[in-house]
Amino acid sequence: MKLRKLAMAASLATIGLASALTAQAAAKEQYFPVLVYRTGAYGPNGAPWANGYIDYLKLVNAKGGMNGVKISFEECEFGYATDRGVECYERLKGKNGGGTVFQPLSTGVTFALTEKAAVDKIPLITAGYGRSESSNGAVFTWNFPLLGTYWVGADVAIQHIAKKEGGMDKLKGKKIALVYHDSPYGKEPIPLLQERAKMHGFDVQLLPVAHPGVEQKATWLQIRQSRPDYVLLWGWGVMNSTSLKEAQATGYPREKMIGIWWAGAEPDVKDVADGAKGYSALTLQHGAEPNSKVAQDILAMVHAKGQGTGPKDEVGSVLYMRGLLSSMLAVEGVKRAQERYGKGKVMSGEQVRWGLENLNLDQKKLDGMGFSGVMRPVQTSCLDHMGSSWVRVHSWDGAKWNFTSDWYQADEKVIRPMVMLASGRYAEEKKLKPRTPEECKQ
Amino acid sequence: MIYRENGQFKTSYAADQQIFPIRQDRYAIAALLVFAFVGVPLLADEYMFRAILIPFLILGLAALGVNILVGYCGQITLGAGAFMAVGAYAAYNFLARVDGMPLLGALLLGGATAAVAGIVFGVPSLRVRGLYLAVATLAAQFFFDWAFLRIKWFTLDSSSGSVSVSNLEMFGWTINSPVEKYLFCLGLLAVFALLAKNLVRGAIGRQWMAIRDMDVAAEVIGIRPMYAKLSAFAVSSFIVGVAGALWGFVHLGSWEPAAFSVDRSFQLLFMVIIGGMGSIMGSFFGAAFIVVLPIFLNQALPWLGNLVGVSISTVGVSHSEFIIFGALIVFFLIVEPHGIARLWSTAKEKLRLWPFPH
Numbered sequence: 051m052k053l054r055k056l057a058m059a060a061s062l063a064t065i066g067l068a069s070a071l072t073a074q075a076a077a078k079e080q081y082f083p084v085l086v087y088r089t090g091a092y093g094p095n096g097a098p099w100a101n102g103y104i105d106y107l108k109l110v111n112a113k114g115g116m117n118g119v120k121i122s123f124e125e126c127e128f129g130y131a132t133d134r135g136v137e138c139y140e141r142l143k144g145k146n147g148g149g150t151v152f153q154p155l156s157t158g159v160t161f162a163l164t165e166k167a168a169v170d171k172i173p174l175i176t177a178g179y180g181r182s183e184s185s186n187g188a189v190f191t192w193n194f195p196l197l198g199t200y201w202v203g204a205d206v207a208i209q210h211i212a213k214k215e216g217g218m219d220k221l222k223g224k225k226i227a228l229v230y231h232d233s234p235y236g237k238e239p240i241p242l243l244q245e246r247a248k249m250h251g252f253d254v255q256l257l258p259v260a261h262p263g264v265e266q267k268a269t270w271l272q273i274r275q276s277r278p279d280y281v282l283l284w285g286w287g288v289m290n291s292t293s294l295k296e297a298q299a300t301g302y303p304r305e306k307m308i309g310i311w312w313a314g315a316e317p318d319v320k321d322v323a324d325g326a327k328g329y330s331a332l333t334l335q336h337g338a339e340p341n342s343k344v345a346q347d348i349l350a351m352v353h354a355k356g357q358g359t360g361p362k363d364e365v366g367s368v369l370y371m372r373g374l375l376s377s378m379l380a381v382e383g384v385k386r387a388q389e390r391y392g393k394g395k396v397m398s399g400e401q402v403r404w405g406l407e408n409l410n411l412d413q414k415k416l417d418g419m420g421f422s423g424v425m426r427p428v429q430t431s432c433l434d435h436m437g438s439s440w441v442r443v444h445s446w447d448g449a450k451w452n453f454t455s456d457w458y459q460a461d462e463k464v465i466r467p468m469v470m471l472a473s474g475r476y477a478e479e480k481k482l483k484p485r486t487p488e489e490c491k492q
Numbered sequence: 493m494i495y496r497e498n499g500q501f502k503t504s505y506a507a508d509q510q511i512f513p514i515r516q517d518r519y520a521i522a523a524l525l526v527f528a529f530v531g532v533p534l535l536a537d538e539y540m541f542r543a544i545l546i547p548f549l550i551l552g553l554a555a556l557g558v559n560i561l562v563g564y565c566g567q568i569t570l571g572a573g574a575f576m577a578v579g580a581y582a583a584y585n586f587l588a589r590v591d592g593m594p595l596l597g598a599l600l601l602g603g604a605t606a607a608v609a610g611i612v613f614g615v616p617s618l619r620v621r622g623l624y625l626a627v628a629t630l631a632a633q634f635f636f637d638w639a640f641l642r643i644k645w646f647t648l649d650s651s652s653g654s655v656s657v658s659n660l661e662m663f664g665w666t667i668n669s670p671v672e673k674y675l676f677c678l679g680l681l682a683v684f685a686l687l688a689k690n691l692v693r694g695a696i697g698r699q700w701m702a703i704r705d706m707d708v709a710a711e712v713i714g715i716r717p718m719y720a721k722l723s724a725f726a727v728s729s730f731i732v733g734v735a736g737a738l739w740g741f742v743h744l745g746s747w748e749p750a751a752f753s754v755d756r757s758f759q760l761l762f763m764v765i766i767g768g769m770g771s772i773m774g775s776f777f778g779a780a781f782i783v784v785l786p787i788f789l790n791q792a793l794p795w796l797g798n799l800v801g802v803s804i805s806t807v808g809v810s811h812s813e814f815i816i817f818g819a820l821i822v823f824f825l826i827v828e829p830h831g832i833a834r835l836w837s838t839a840k841e842k843l844r845l846w847p848f849p850h
Contacts, residue, residue: 086806088806088807088810089807089810089811125806126806127790127806127807127809127810129810132744132747132748132750132751133547133744133751136542136543136744137543137787140538140539140542140543141539141543141791144538144539157652158654158748158750161652161654161656161746161748162744162745162746162747164746165656165658165745165746166745181652232641233653233748233750234652234653234654234748237651237652237653238651238652240651241651258641261750472651479656480658480659481659
């Protein structure tokens with residue numbers, strides 16, 4: 051008994067001491083907690099994202115901060131495990147005057163945090179992932195799936211296929227397989243695909259792959275048997291390259307495979323190189339952008355000073371840019387909040403939420419920040435937490451990713467009713483009262 | 493010196509048969525309980541509750557359940573995570589589908605469902621033992637993983653396969669804040685620990701231990717192996733199931749089958765092995781070791797690094813966390829193969845003889 055008490059007291063004391071030490075640094079700084087996974091099965095994909103995220107924060111600091119407010123940040127490694135992610139969230143949320151925003155880069159953690167963030171009043175940005183119905187800001191007041199959701203991705207995938215086939219009416223009787231990571235992440239697009247399948251009369255074949263996705267022989271055997279016209283790939287980490295290798299072994303044409311952005315970065319195809327030639331992936335706006343101005347800025351102002359977070363040649367790669375973009379959206383949310391609540395001040399979670407809800411990044415602003423060509427303008431509102439649903443497709447040519455399509459926009463007429471239905475169900479289940487337009491004006 | 497039972501005479505059978513026959517133990521336990529119920533809520537902050545204490549309590553409860561089966565009855569199981577899942581999903585279904593189902597009722601029914609599942613998957617234990625049984629129980633793990641992923645009925649057709657529970661309430665008491673959740677879990681844990689302690693020192697516990705030590709001999713002296721083994725499976729799965737329901741309801745709030753993966757089963761088995769097989773207290777030691785230590789290492793390492801002026805990268809911390817944690821497991825198993833609980837009882841023995849150890 052005594053031993054346990056002693057151990058408890060010792061751990062209490064040490065943790066208290068550790069938090070006291072870090073709390074001293076809290077001057078006039080906006081604190082960005084960063085949940086990352088640089089280790090584990092998904093580490094190769096998580097690391098560039100984290101590096102991009104942090105490098106952009108460093109860039110903002112190098113440029114003088116957000117209207118004079120410097121950014122402090124801290125990483126917490128959770129290895130893509132939901133329970134450790136929640137632990138990280140709990141650890142960081144109250145530090146240094148409170149976390150500004152959280153971006154977990156994990157759909158599982160997003161699900162777990164959705165309710166907690168509302169209680170703690172911290173915005174949750176899930177740029178391009180998370181729960182699709184959370185784009186309804188009236189119900190999901192603290193979730194921001196900025197720049198699109200999985201439903202947007204799935205919708206555009208169908209549009210892209212239709213375009214290749216020569217029209218939506220040509221989809222009738224076609225067979226589309228979804229090879230997905232068997233987790234909330236991989237299951238997200240299913241309702242939309244089924245909805246679209248009903249509309250256009252094509253078949254959806256669901257092929258789940260168990261975590262971490264290195265064992266796919268059975269899945270691809272099924273594909274060999276049923277010969278679907280297209281394969282959508284909803285994988286992450288090592289699962290993607292395995293899928294591509296299996297496709298190669300099965301002889302399934304890579305040109306007929308389309309991945310979501312989680313399956314459309316360099317680590318996914320590099321090992322397969324020529325075997326992945328012709329494989330395309332949806333980009334929720336950006337692809338690999340090593341020549342963009344913001345990437346050059348980071349090389350000049352962060353890496354040149356030896357402060358770069360990751361390797362230099364990674365700057366501008368797809369996932370790096372994803373992290374960078376996510377980071378930029380959070381920073382812009384804070385800056386927008388400052389316009390209302392006072393420039394040069396540290397913003398609270400509630401104020402940042404207002405900023406994110408009233409985000410308006412037009413082309414001029416984007417150009418000024420060095421994002422021209424990387425993304426299109428975004429405008430959010432209290433009810434629309436997504437802001438934009440533009441998507442491009444890029445393809446791997448054996449050495450790098452090139453854009454191979456024009457801009458697509460997800461069909462509001464399909465997605466909106468689904469979002470309203472799903473978020474309405476959520477509100478009912480949780481006994482939430484959706485915000486009215488009047489409440490939004492406050 | 494302090495810990496000595498000299499002069500404590502037992503004058504009735506009741507006094508001789510009580511759980512803690514030594515007065516100092518009774519006081520220590522009472523003090524610990526008072527500290528846990530009153531002191532901790534005053535001392536700990538939100539992070540301590542949410543990230544450390546609540547997971548510790550719930551996994552401690554689960555480890556207690558596993559210990560009954562593995563430690564007391566000697567039936568190795570690798571399906572504990574599955575029974576946690578059964579408890580969680582059953583409780584969720586009872587709560588969501590039955591109108592006016594009270595929280596406690598749902599939790600207990602979840603436990604009962606897990607007990608039934610435990611009996612079904614315990615049937616192979618009548619024929620196979622040891623490692624073969626472990627493999628047989630692994631089947632439970634894969635079966636339930638599959639069932640909760642694939643059979644949509646269990647998740648109320650949730651499109652993502654993730655289910656969630658909120659607005660916990662019991663007898664008009666809304667369990668919302670971390671302190672309330674902590675007290676709720678602690679209360680349940682205390683009740684179940686008392687229950688388990690009494691079970692294992694009663695007739696049924698002695699039957700389990702007889703089966704564990706030598707099942708043929710036990711059968712010869714009139715113990716029915718089927719009854720003993722299956723009752724151990726039932727009681728163990730019941731407790732594990734309640735722990736699973738708490739894990740989903742109280743700790744995670746929303747969960748997917750991955751929360752109860754095979755990793756969880758291994759984790760629970762390790763808790764029992766490291767904590768001490770056949771010891772109620774050992775379950776808590778094991779849970780503390782497995783739950784708290786990695787988090788503690790994760791935070792202590794950067795801090796230690798700062799002390800000597802080295803900044804360790806996140807990756808470095810994460811890797812060394814695994815290395816040190818693994819090394820400590822090996823260390824404890826070499827120093828004391830019977831678990832941390834054995835160290836604890838050796839310490840007690842020494843204290844009794846102090847200052848003249850022999």
